[in-house]
Amino acid sequence: MKIRRERADDRPEILALVEAAFPESVEVRLLRGLFASREYIPELSLVADDEGELLGHVITTRGWIGKNKSLGLGPIAVLPERRRRGVGTALMRTTIAAANALGEPSIVLLGSAEYYPRFGFAPADSLGITSPDPSWGSHFMARALDAFVPGAHGQFAYAPPFNTSR
Numbered sequence: 001m002k003i004r005r006e007r008a009d010d011r012p013e014i015l016a017l018v019e020a021a022f023p024e025s026v027e028v029r030l031l032r033g034l035f036a037s038r039e040y041i042p043e044l045s046l047v048a049d050d051e052g053e054l055l056g057h058v059i060t061t062r063g064w065i066g067k068n069k070s071l072g073l074g075p076i077a078v079l080p081e082r083r084r085r086g087v088g089t090a091l092m093r094t095t096i097a098a099a100n101a102l103g104e105p106s107i108v109l110l111g112s113a114e115y116y117p118r119f120g121f122a123p124a125d126s127l128g129i130t131s132p133d134p135s136w137g138s139h140f141m142a143r144a145l146d147a148f149v150p151g152a153h154g155q156f157a158y159a160p161p162f163n164t165s166r
Contacts, residue, residue: 059076072158121142129156132158
């Protein structure tokens with residue numbers, strides 16, 4: 001398996017993969033909106049490719065902490081039959097390394113408080129980042145990257161498609 005940037009011709013397979021991973025959800029509509037948005041960052045839309053079969057996908061798009069740039073991660077999806085085999089871990093580690101290489105300051109996400117700390121994520125409020133929805137509590141997490149500026153704090157804003165896909 002290798003992790004690589006997604007290509008435009010991967011899109012149908014990515015959308016099918018996300019639909020398989022999240023049946024009866026909004027993730028496919030959200031992903032379509034993110035692909036079309038100004039906040040889309042091609043270098044941070046990654047796939048796990050096993051000899052031409054896509055096993056997983058993650059997208060990270062521009063977000064904001066107050067007026068300071070940041071990244072919003074998600075959705076991340078792995079084919080149900082390939083979960084618990086390191087695909088998600090490889091996607092997360094590659095995303096963090098790629099964001100660091102791009103000089104990004106932080107990554108924010110909404111997800112499992114049991115899963116994401118292994119990648120250095122902590123409750124976002126520990127970094128001075130407030131959630132767009134207080135009910136998210138400890139599931140709203142952030143990871144400071146090498147370019148993080150400790151004074152950059154405030155409310156996080158996801159890319160606009162997050163606001164219209166719910």
